[in-house]
Amino acid sequence: MAKARAIVKRLKAIKNIRKITRTMELIATARFKKAMDRASQASAYTKKISEIVADIARTAGGDSDEMSHPLLRAPEATKNATLLVITSNRGLAGGYNGGILRGAIRRMKETREAGATLKLEVAGKRGISYMRFQAESAEKTYTNFDDRPGYDEVERIADRYIEEYISGRLDRLDVAYMKFVSASRQTPVVETLLPIGNLATDQAKPARGRVVDYELLPSAQEILKEIVPAAFKARLFKCFLDAAVSEQIARMVAMKGATENADEIIGNLSQKYNRARQSQITSELAEIIGGAAALE
Amino acid sequence: MAIPNQFRLVVVTPEKTLLDESVDSVQVPLYDGMAGIFPGRAPMVGRLGFGEMAVNAGGSKRVWFIDGGFVQVSGNVTSVLTNRAVLPEKLEPSVAEKKLAEANAIVPKNEAAFDAKEREQERNRRIISVARKSR
Numbered sequence: 001m002a003k004a005r006a007i008v009k010r011l012k013a014i015k016n017i018r019k020i021t022r023t024m025e026l027i028a029t030a031r032f033k034k035a036m037d038r039a040s041q042a043s044a045y046t047k048k049i050s051e052i053v054a055d056i057a058r059t060a061g062g063d064s065d066e067m068s069h070p071l072l073r074a075p076e077a078t079k080n081a082t083l084l085v086i087t088s089n090r091g092l093a094g095g096y097n098g099g100i101l102r103g104a105i106r107r108m109k110e111t112r113e114a115g116a117t118l119k120l121e122v123a124g125k126r127g128i129s130y131m132r133f134q135a136e137s138a139e140k141t142y143t144n145f146d147d148r149p150g151y152d153e154v155e156r157i158a159d160r161y162i163e164e165y166i167s168g169r170l171d172r173l174d175v176a177y178m179k180f181v182s183a184s185r186q187t188p189v190v191e192t193l194l195p196i197g198n199l200a201t202d203q204a205k206p207a208r209g210r211v212v213d214y215e216l217l218p219s220a221q222e223i224l225k226e227i228v229p230a231a232f233k234a235r236l237f238k239c240f241l242d243a244a245v246s247e248q249i250a251r252m253v254a255m256k257g258a259t260e261n262a263d264e265i266i267g268n269l270s271q272k273y274n275r276a277r278q279s280q281i282t283s284e285l286a287e288i289i290g291g292a293a294a295l296e
Numbered sequence: 297m298a299i300p301n302q303f304r305l306v307v308v309t310p311e312k313t314l315l316d317e318s319v320d321s322v323q324v325p326l327y328d329g330m331a332g333i334f335p336g337r338a339p340m341v342g343r344l345g346f347g348e349m350a351v352n353a354g355g356s357k358r359v360w361f362i363d364g365g366f367v368q369v370s371g372n373v374t375s376v377l378t379n380r381a382v383l384p385e386k387l388e389p390s391v392a393e394k395k396l397a398e399a400n401a402i403v404p405k406n407e408a409a410f411d412a413k414e415r416e417q418e419r420n421r422r423i424i425s426v427a428r429k430s431r
Contacts, residue, residue, distance in 0.1 A: 041312040048308055048377050052341055052368050059341075151310045155379070212370055217326060217342035226343050227366060230377070237310050 004280060007273040011266065018262035024092065025255035031147045032248035038148065039180070039241040046234045053227060059214045069228040071162065074195040075171040081111050082119045082139075082161070082170055083190075086177040086243040087127030089146055094254030096178060096247055097126040099188035104176040105134070107190045116171070123240075147248060149240040158233040165194050177239045178246035186246040193235055196228065299336035300372065305351065307360075307376045314360075314381050319353040324367050324376060325422075333367075333374055340369045344378060346422040348429075359384055361426050363419070384430035387423050396420035 085104045087097045104127075111118045122128050123142040131138050144153060164170035173194035178186050216223060305322055307315035323332045325347030344365045351358045365378030399417045404410035 038311070042310055044306075044313050045308045045310045045377060048306075048368070048375055052366060052377070055368075055370075056341060151379070212339045214368075214370075215338055215340040215342075217340060218328070222327075223341060223343050223366065226364070230365070230379075234310055 004273060004276040007269055007276060011269045011273060014262055014265050014269065018259055018266065021255045021258040021262060025252055025259055028248050028252040028255060032245065032252055035147050035241070035245045035248050036183075039238075039245050042234075042237065042241055046231075046238055049227065049231045049234055052223075053231065055212065055214060056216065056220050056223060056227075059216060059220065069224055070166045071194065071196050071228050071232060075168070078111075078114065078116050078171040080119070080170055081116045081172040081174065082121060082164075083107060083111070084121045084157075084173065084175045085123065085127045085131075086145070086175065086239060087122065087124030087130075088243075088247045089125045089143055090251075091126060092254060093247055093251040094257070096250035096254075097124075097130070100176050100178055101127060101130050103188045103190045107174055107176065108136070111174075145240060145244070147244050149237070149244055151237055154237045154240055155233055158229075158236045161194060161236075162229050162232065170194070175236070175239050177243045178250070180242040180245045180249075183249065186242075186249060191239070193232065193239075196232060196235075301335055302353075303333075303335045304373045305376070306373065307349075307378070307381060309378055309381055315351070317353065319351050321352045322374065322376075323348075323350040323352075325349065325362060326367070331367075333369060335372070337369050337374075339371070340367070342367045344376070346419045348384065348426045349376065349381070359426075359430070361387055361423065384426050387427040387430075389424045389427040392420040392423035392427070396424070 083104060085100065087100055091097070108118055108120070119139045120131065120136055121140040121142075122131055122138045123145050125143055128138065128141050128143070142157075161170065161173055165173070172192060174190050174192050176188070176190045179189045179191075180186050302318040302320055305315060305317060305319045306313065321332060321334045323330055324342075325331075325345045327343045327345045330347070331342065344362055344367055346363060347361070349360050349362045351360075360381045361384055362376070362378045363380035363382070365376065368375045368377070396417060399413055399420065402409070402413045402416075404413050
């Protein structure tokens with residue numbers, strides 16, 4: 001009797017857990033769709049920016065003097081580097097945070113070995129507690145980014161980086177986050193956002209045959225002065241959007257696995273329970289028959 | 297070459313695509329004043345300032361407050377890229393007035409700070425004027 005009872009208790013617990021994981025999977029799926037929509041809407045902006053930059057470069061005739069901007073210039077030596085780690089606020093997302101943090105720790109080591117001072121900034125509660133555990137002090141922490149990162153919030157951070165970079169207090173900015181490649185593939189990466197290596201690297205498409213001769217108002221230089229920071233902000237924003245989408249996918253996959261696992265355990269346990277119950281009935285029957293036989 | 301009487305206007309912000317439709321004309325605030333764009337305009341890339349963007353389509357006029365950015369005219373497509381596009385009713389002139397007062401109080405110590413001050417003043421003045429116009 002006792003054994004069957006214990007199994008029933010476990011079975012109930014696992015059924016409850018299954019309900020939770022199943023619900024979390026559904027929620028993650030819904031959030032993923034929303035985050036995905038936002039990310040694809042935002043990519044229109046990034047695409048347009050690269051297009052304009054490429055067009056200006058062509059119109060200006062690749063004149064290197066015209067195409068210069070403080071954010072494009074690489075400093076001679078990297079003395080002060082900042083690493084921004086984007087993790088999630090909540091757990092239960094499989095290997096999502098682990099992958100990012102491993103990459104971040106590796107980059108921190110490399111930077112320190114190269115003799116640069118490193119400032120650490122962490123977004124997401126998971127990353128914050130991990131860094132605290134590793135006895136790494138984070139310069140700044142953010143917990144206000146969830147599955148809907150706002151442009152205004154990102155812009156404020158980006159403005160600070162731009163200001164620091166131009167004034168020479170920052171030589172390199174790395175961002176560790178989960179890059180969204182496709183719905184079935186996300187990879188943890190550490191990307192260098194500053195100095196901006198090549199503005200036109202991720203441009204959507206090259207010139208469509210004929211070159212359009214643009215009228216530039218006020219001038220290529222002036223437009224560049226505005227568009228380079230805008231491109232940087234758009235890139236940083238994209239990191240946050242990618243992270244948000246990847247987090248939901250990671251959680252979805254993790255919860256799907258957990259639900260399937262719970263199903264398997266429920267199957268095993270109910271089989272065990274049936275066996276235990278059957279053997280209990282058999283032994284009770286044997287006792288009754290034995291008792292009746294003794295009376296005859 | 298016949299010039300079509302409408303063109304495609306795409307307005308994008310970092311967060312979303314606000315508008316993608318055929319329009320008769322659009323007025324945008326360039327860095328030095330308003331510019332009107334009609335079908336068949338020569339290709340251009342321009343820096344935007346702060347102010348109202350007016351979209352005319354089918355006899356109706358819609359207005360947004362534009363917070364800097366760029367405009368690109370290429371063939372039959374005009375793209376407006378901006379950090380923020382806000383409906384005039386959603387603007388907060390009281391906040392802008394406070395920020396304007398703050399900007400006025402700044403004593404710039406170098407060129408960059410001076411530019412920043414001017415920008416902030418211009419931005420808040422525009423917000424106030426666009427908001428007032430819509431009332």
